[in-house]
Amino acid sequence: MAAPILNTRDLEFMLYELFDAEGMTQRPRYADHSRETFTAAMDTSRAVAEKYMLPIRQKVDTNEPTFDGKNVHMLPEIKTAVQAVIDSGLSSMTADYELGGMQMPLIAANATGAYLSAAGSTMMGYTGLTNANCNLIEAHGTQAQIDKWVAPMREGRFAGTMAMTEPGAGSGLADLTTSAVPQEDGTYRVSGNKIFISGGDHELNENIVHLVLARVKGAPKGVKGISLFIVPKFLVNEDGSLGERNDVWLAGLFHKMGGRGQTSCALSFGEKEGAVAYLVGEENQGLRYMFHMMNEARIMVGTAAAVTALTGYQYSLDYAKERPQGRLASCKDPHSAPVNIIKHPDVRRMLLAQKAYSEGAYALCLLGAQLADDERTAPTEEERKQAHLLLDFLTPIIKSWPSEYGPRANSLAIQVMGGHGYINEHPVEMFYRDNRLNPIHEGTYGVQSLDLLARKVPMGGMAGYQACLAEMEKTINEASTDAAVAGFAKELTEAIQTLKSTTEVLLGAMAEKNIDLALANSVKYLELFGNVVVAWIWLKQGIVASKALAGNPHEDDQKFYKGKLQALKYFYRFELPEINVWSKILCDLDDTTYEMQEEWF
């Protein structure tokens, strides 16, 4: 039997047992929904993934888009697949009904989209970015801008991009130089170069709507002088028909180690008289608008990483059950048949690690999605505020932990399959290459760790940090009353103690000592915090599994829940203890990296 794209039972566990996706339907915005509509949407997503994406997955990987100097060429099957996603309504699941959306809660939409992402992650980039672009214009644009740009994007006629990065401004967006000159008619003319723009040019849609960060002539230096603009590929007339070609051009495509379904473009704005641009909101507020949408964008990155890990896990698991190779050490009979490799404890170690990483990571992403739902639609103002606080705090971890451990899981999927994992007759090596992007874009691993330690932890009198610890305490209290998981609750309590003391030392050092030294090992802090958070997420899963097992469920479910408890155990035995090493480095204010000199390399 072929490996499933994803384990549907596990998705249901997360949606309905670990979290309360069904509870969302009590809220007015989601009142038309029910578990039945979520299930139907997931069935449709799986059908689209199986019909349009799986069959071309490898072909897309080995035939990257090309540019002949004028137009982009890509496999025609990509257009068919993207169109199928749009036609089935899967491209704007969370948008308002009036805007052509399905008004699904984010948590359910996330799990629904997971099939598409797992079966052809990089093709989903087009609709995913278009969706993000729409959300941004809806939040900060005028009604006229929404009517003109969002409506055709929601219909799937136009596509959208996010054009921030420049050759000289990647992590440090503050230094971007693309400029915008105001015109008498209220529009602007933009010129400058952008790179790495996903979906920056292609022929999948009639038009492409770029959201461009640029500096208005005379604006202050740094982040305070950045504005956000709509810059279409084709201008659009009053009646909605396409007008002249705008002054934005594809300069070239990048050739990537993965993500080959999507074009990555160098774009040149204003080679002639300047690209016609329309300001979104007010001048100099661009980065603020962009960051407003960042939490959700970062949940999407974490999700892509986690889902790619999940599907690699399913694939290598299926392989391990069927590949006979070697015998157990206890077997001395050369005439005996070789065992399937899953019988080797070391192979089970690699599968368990993948399970612990990928299911831990994905549950964390769904928690993020649920918080994003709560932030918008929880019944009381207080709950909405609380959700916002916690999500804002957790975002660097939701983005980074899956991005770091997702590729690690994929690397293990390759290892489980031996030489067969290394070649492209199986997709696991592609999963690894695709997934390797995730710790880079939307804020690199290092930049996220600085965001966590230098900004998010101290912010608002450590309010987010405290809220996060309080949530973990709640889970610990719940777990303490259940003998099956109480021991893990105790270990988590100790881990939180380590986290607290480390945090104290670092914040003290940041205030009193050399801040560069205090932040030098920030990535280890991110890993420490990340492992504590994922240990918490696993404890949550363990509580649910243990409770369910007590009810003597169906034989299949017993196995499922026992697997959850074993992965919990794996995480606490093999992964969580690493924080002690990291904590020591951090608390010592270890200066090994800090003191290393350029000339010594």
Add this chain to the structure above:
Amino acid sequence: MKILVAVKRVVDYNVKVRPKSDGTDVDIANAKMSINPFCEIAVEEAVRLKEKGVATEIVAVSMGPKQSQEQIRTAMALGADRGILVESDDALEPLAVAKCLKAIIANESPDLVIMGKQSIDGDNNQTGQMLGALTSMPQGTFASEVEIADGKAKVTREIDGGLQTVELTLPAIVTTDLRLNEPRYASLPNIMKAKKKPLDTTTPADLGVDTAPRVQTLKVEPPAERQAGIKVADVAELVDKLKNEAKVIS
């Protein structure tokens, strides 16, 4: 023209079913349930006829437990206009289902009834034929092509060794084979629309149908496991084994 489509709730075709440990039945307590694949083809055919302007209304009917509503909703998301659930927790055999359908037909007077040739759980392949007998309606079973014109249905049937085309005077019954069409999936907007479509519930008792089983299940057990293969030394041994052990040549 009105079309009645029958849809059955069955264990999903992806699920590998097992007997219960006591051997009384198949264990589906925990399995994912779906619309029977042949019924899905029936719905698709009806929807295509409506899209062509041949049909004007599609009614989806299911006989089964309350949860069969989900499969009726699926049919409505695919394009059926309304649904009828004949609710019963009994294990309904083909005869009982056919009798229920007969009663529904009497109320609804459809011009065409489309149903699967069999359901993947019971694998009986009886209901359509029984319904034909009970209603005296002409039947075209194992359809791989259906054409409606001038009050008649031209049905191409998949039979042993080829295709047979029959012409039925409407109202008629068609049962679907695998190659009739490739069913669509429900788009998300249509899933939401389906929630607002009318779904009536009745019972076999209301329809005057006795659902008492006519067949008794004695035992359910898995098929014998396939034996491991062996290597033969030469052709002579192979021929010998084919002759004397497998007894496939003489």
